[in-house]
Amino acid sequence: MAVQSEEEPFPQPEEMQDGEYELPESRKVFRITRDLFAATTNRDFVGILLGRARLEQISGDRIRNPHGDRKMWKLTAWFYLGLYHDAIGEEQEAKECMKMAMRLCHSSGNADDLLLALPMLHMTVRDWFDDDDFEPILEEQPDMALIEVGLGLQADAKVVESIQKGISKLNIRQIRSALKTLGISMTGTKDEVQKRLFLALIERFNEKD
Numbered sequence: 001m002a003v004q005s006e007e008e009p010f011p012q013p014e015e016m017q018d019g020e021y022e023l024p025e026s027r028k029v030f031r032i033t034r035d036l037f038a039a040t041t042n043r044d045f046v047g048i049l050l051g052r053a054r055l056e057q058i059s060g061d062r063i064r065n066p067h068g069d070r071k072m073w074k075l076t077a078w079f080y081l082g083l084y085h086d087a088i089g090e091e092q093e094a095k096e097c098m099k100m101a102m103r104l105c106h107s108s109g110n111a112d113d114l115l116l117a118l119p120m121l122h123m124t125v126r127d128w129f130d131d132d133d134f135e136p137i138l139e140e141q142p143d144m145a146l147i148e149v150g151l152g153l154q155a156d157a158k159v160v161e162s163i164q165k166g167i168s169k170l171n172i173r174q175i176r177s178a179l180k181t182l183g184i185s186m187t188g189t190k191d192e193v194q195k196r197l198f199l200a201l202i203e204r205f206n207e208k209d
Helices: 028-041 045-059 073-087 091-105 114-125 157-168 172-182 190-208
Strands: 146-150 153-156
Touching (some): 153 157, 153 190, 157 190, 172 190
16 A cells, blocks of 8 residues: 655745735745845835846846756746836836747747746737847857956856946935945945945845855
8 A cells, every 4th residue: 555645834924024924935036026026115225136136147148048948947037027127117128028038938848838928928918019120049158157346256247237237227325225224334435335235235146146
């Protein structure tokens, strides 16, 4: 007689600040996306910059291998980046991300997976189909090496690009708010506080990576 295996315990809900409960999210891309939207709602600039950098690192800066996304991490990251940009009013960025997600649909996961239809549905609802040329799929290239960013820190080039771009869009008050969240000095010129925030975010990113 076969012995029935024990079922995995159902994940226990976590209590939030408002007294409500939510189940912990174990799927990496979904968890990062959820935290990114929460950070945006709360105007948590540290969470926003780190969340976008993590999704962009997963998605990559190009589609190198058309058969290398069987678990659909890249597809999911592109799709949710598109939803995020659309939600905050960055339509051009959202359209580009959705197009990248669509190009991955033919080579990702199970053909019956609903996720494969979502980029097309979103593009259709938003009426984003146009005659713009799409960047062609590039030949497979080696992953970007880590680069030195200062203070002995290294980071993936895509992460560096994402964080630098995000910081450049912040005004001085928002930069100082982020530094305050990190418990770092807020004094100095804009260039000084930008660099201080950049290095602190790279360090924080590496801690959780």
